[in-house]
Amino acid sequence: MAEPRTAPEQSAREEGLEFLEPRVHGEGFPMAQVFGYGGSLLLTFGSFFLVTRHLMPPVILLAVILTLAIGQAALQLGVFMHIRESRGPAWQLMPLGLAFFIALGMIGMSIWIMMFKAGVS
Amino acid sequence: MSLPLAQEETGLEPGLPLELADERESIKVTGFWMFLVTDVLIFASLFASYAVYRSRVAQAPGPAQVFHYGPVLLETLLLLTSSFTVGIAIWAMRTGRVRMLFFWLAATLVLGAGFVTSEIHDFTSMVGQGLTWHQSAFLSAFYVLVGTHGAHVTFGIFWAVTLLFQVARRGITPITARKLYTFSLYWHFLDIVWVFIFTFVYLGGKIG
Numbered sequence: 001m002a003e004p005r006t007a008p009e010q011s012a013r014e015e016g017l018e019f020l021e022p023r024v025h026g027e028g029f030p031m032a033q034v035f036g037y038g039g040s041l042l043l044t045f046g047s048f049f050l051v052t053r054h055l056m057p058p059v060i061l062l063a064v065i066l067t068l069a070i071g072q073a074a075l076q077l078g079v080f081m082h083i084r085e086s087r088g089p090a091w092q093l094m095p096l097g098l099a100f101f102i103a104l105g106m107i108g109m110s111i112w113i114m115m116f117k118a119g120v121s
Numbered sequence: 122m123s124l125p126l127a128q129e130e131t132g133l134e135p136g137l138p139l140e141l142a143d144e145r146e147s148i149k150v151t152g153f154w155m156f157l158v159t160d161v162l163i164f165a166s167l168f169a170s171y172a173v174y175r176s177r178v179a180q181a182p183g184p185a186q187v188f189h190y191g192p193v194l195l196e197t198l199l200l201l202t203s204s205f206t207v208g209i210a211i212w213a214m215r216t217g218r219v220r221m222l223f224f225w226l227a228a229t230l231v232l233g234a235g236f237v238t239s240e241i242h243d244f245t246s247m248v249g250q251g252l253t254w255h256q257s258a259f260l261s262a263f264y265v266l267v268g269t270h271g272a273h274v275t276f277g278i279f280w281a282v283t284l285l286f287q288v289a290r291r292g293i294t295p296i297t298a299r300k301l302y303t304f305s306l307y308w309h310f311l312d313i314v315w316v317f318i319f320t321f322v323y324l325g326g327k328i329g
Contacts, residue, residue: 024137030212037205044197044316048190051324058328069320073313080208081309087137087147092154099158103165110169 020089025082036079043072133295138215140302143295153303157310160273164314167266171322174258181256184326187263192243193323196236197315200274203232204312211305214293222293226285226301229308233278240271267318273311280304 025032047065050056056064077083084090133142141147175184210225244264254264284304287297 024141027212027216030208033205033208033212036208037201040201040204040316041198044201044319045194047320047324048194051327062325062328065320065324069316072316076204076309076313076316080204080312081306085138085141086151087134087141087144092151092158095155095158096161099161099165103161103168106162106165107169107172111172114173 017089020091020093021084022086022088022090023084025085032079036075039075040072043068043075138298138302139293139295140299143299146295146299149299150302150306153306157306160310163269164266164317167262167269168317168321171262171266174262175322175325177258179257179259181252181260183259184263184322187247187252187260188323188326189243189246190323190327192239193319196239196243197319199232199236199239200312200315203229203236204309206232207305207308211302214298214301217293219288219292222301223285223288226281226288230278230281230285233274233281233308237271237275237278240267244268263322267322270311270314270318273307273314277304277308277311280307 047068050061050065055061083093083096086092132144133139134144135142139146140150206225207229210222210229213221213225252260254261281304284297284300287300291297
């Protein structure tokens with residue numbers, strides 16, 4: 001229990017894992033969260049506006065609003081969820097990245113494989 | 122800042138928030154991230170089945186006729202705001218303001234309850250029109266995906282109520298701080314899932 005601990009940043013760097021270096025949010029008033037809230041409202045209702053105005057062809061419109069949604073998810077993860085906060089290296093980043101990769105693969109490949117309708121139904 | 126003696130006595134790493142400064146609690150925070158990873162996969166599979174079935178409407182009406190955008194916009198506003206208020210609650214917790222923490226956590230609860238109420242109302246009115254999940258593959262996939270999210274939010278509300286009691290009785294300790302922190306992670310995660318439901322299911326239904 002009493003064994004001395006190395007500083008977290010140091011241990012992450014030593015192993016060549018700079019990208020896992022933790023960053024903890026400060027104690028000052030969280031202006032970032034206020035802007036994050038404003039930004040998330042803007043992104044969400046912006047995409048609703050785009051859809052109701054029919055400014056673009058459907059395929060492009062879907063791509064644009066999905067991009068806005070991904071931006072919004074990144075904003076939530078970074079600003080609100082403090083994704084890089086950790087005691088030591090931020091190990092959660094690796095399984096999370098893997099999970100998003102698998103998620104995209106699962107959804108994308110399901111859509112892809114179901115486009116081959118011949119022989120079914 | 123360097124007080125090696127004090128550090129040995131409390132076991133708290135200096136310069137870190139309570140829930141991370143305590144070694145055992147910080148391990149539980151990492152564990153909670155692993156739970157969220159599994160939840161990402163659950164929702165991914167439900168999104169995949171919705172993507173595949175959304176055009177399979179059988180004899181029932183399709184997305185464009187089924188969705189009501191008023192309630193959906195209200196739900197989006199409530200959930201986005203509750204994600205913000207729980208963020209402020211965690212900030213209040215970290216600066217040691219118990220009353221403020223209590224207020225913002227309670228506000229989160231009320232907003233979350235508003236979300237669930239609106240969603241239940243929306244679902245029951247749909248079922249009242251005969252749009253049950255027996256009608257088509259599209260409606261099955263829709264109710265399972267959106268309903269799973271709604272069930273998560275409902276569970277989160279009950280969880281937060283227990284946290285309010287714990288904070289009232291014990292104040293901000295490494296254990297209650299860790300519980301509140303993991304709750305905030307859970308809540309923000311549900312907000313992210315809702316953004317994709319809003320975009321892909323509801324707005325996607327309008328695009329056709």
